Amino acid sequence: MSLDIDSALQLRRSQSLTSIIRRELEQMIERGELSAGERLNENALAAKLGVSRGPIREACRGLEQSGLVNVIVNRGVFIRALDGREAAELYEIRAALYGLAGRLLAPIVTDEQVATLARYVDEMDAAMAAGDLNSFYPRNLRFHESIVEFGGNGRLAAECAAIHREMHLLRRRTLDMPGRMETSNDEHRTILERIAARDAAGAEAALEEHVLISRNALFGPLGHYPET
């Protein structure tokens, strides 16, 4: 896990140790190597990465601001744990933002972009038929990312990516549920059709609903926020 010497020296002209470490920690969280509630030991991390505590601490302050860790004074930094209420809140926001993305994209989408999105959906179908979840998941990610990116609002894309990162703080995954993969891709087809038809309002509604259905698959169709 130690950083390559040559590339590290190259990178340090254009990147600081802090940013490298921050990205490393983000990926560790995304891969689940750091689980929610766990504490980050500054000394241990510094020793493991071969740097001093300064850059580690700076990276942690960045992670704190992006919501991936909690910092308690004189106690340390803890990988943030999303409780049910916070997760539900995030899903609501995510639904609104994806809806916006669909509304933005529909009027300006190119045929080529539609073809790209269609390819993702087809590949998800194939992965589904093969029961290959490890292949399904990245396509699913790319499908949603592409819709947001093609929409042309760069900040929206960044915001959605940040929310997606934060979702990894929740242990349970929606798509792990039996049968969710099939219905999920049906929804993807609906979204695709409405985008291809340049139907802004329809695409917005379909994307919002898609996210909210995912939330309900986790929490059940509640009117209120779940406690845990």
Place this chain on the structure above:
Amino acid sequence: MSLDIDSALQLRRSQSLTSIIRRELEQMIERGELSAGERLNENALAAKLGVSRGPIREACRGLEQSGLVNVIVNRGVFIRALDGREAAELYEIRAALYGLAGRLLAPIVTDEQVATLARYVDEMDAAMAAGDLNSFYPRNLRFHESIVEFGGNGRLAAECAAIHREMHLLRRRTLDMPGRMETSNDEHRTILERIAARDAAGAEAALEEHVLISRNALFGPLGHYPET
């Protein structure tokens, strides 16, 4: 501007210097004491606040992640400047989030909350009649904050506050424009009426439109993003 010794020692039991400094810098940006593009000198800041560079740097990494500053390696941290495109993108996101807030609030709003919102609108009318912009602006802020807070999605409120902070990176202010104050409060009344009527879709639409009208007052009603 040096921190009061006694209160500083009190606070250091519950807060780190880093968080104090971060808040201080945020307020400096909000008050316009730090203007866009300006560079932060770590040594000067450290001397001015009576601390070392460590906490300063940590605070800056937090500000970087929340989008208030840009960090260029070996060059320093610069107060971020919002160009027209980024500002327009932010307005789009803000419109969607405020729309969501209205949709969430309408079904659950209490009579007391409606009365509070009505009071803000009345006070804005009074400020308007007196031509008192310095009184209008904080009521306007509280009106929007309250709608988001009453909606019950705490994360949404935090997100809206972050976007609002970021808006201060834009020099021109919407409400400074002649006539905007009047039309703005008309829109507030519409929003209030629809919330009071528990009309979720109507409140959502009114809030979205309100934000987009503000954007257009800045940029003109464009279909595309302005260059500057």
Place this chain on the structure above:
DNA sequence: CTTTTGCTGATTGTCAACAGTTTAAGATCC
């Protein structure tokens, strides 16, 4: 037996110093 008090080790918060890079002024040359 439970609670409180006082240690001990580990960990965080902060600082001052060092190393490398950028910037800007001055000298040199055309």
Place this chain on the structure above:
DNA sequence: GGATCTTAAACTGTTGACAATCAGCAAAAG
């Protein structure tokens, strides 16, 4: 006079060390 190289000052990136604080445990008091 203008351009380019040189050099020094200023600044950032990083480090190691010191002081303050916290968690855990043992001993003493009730």
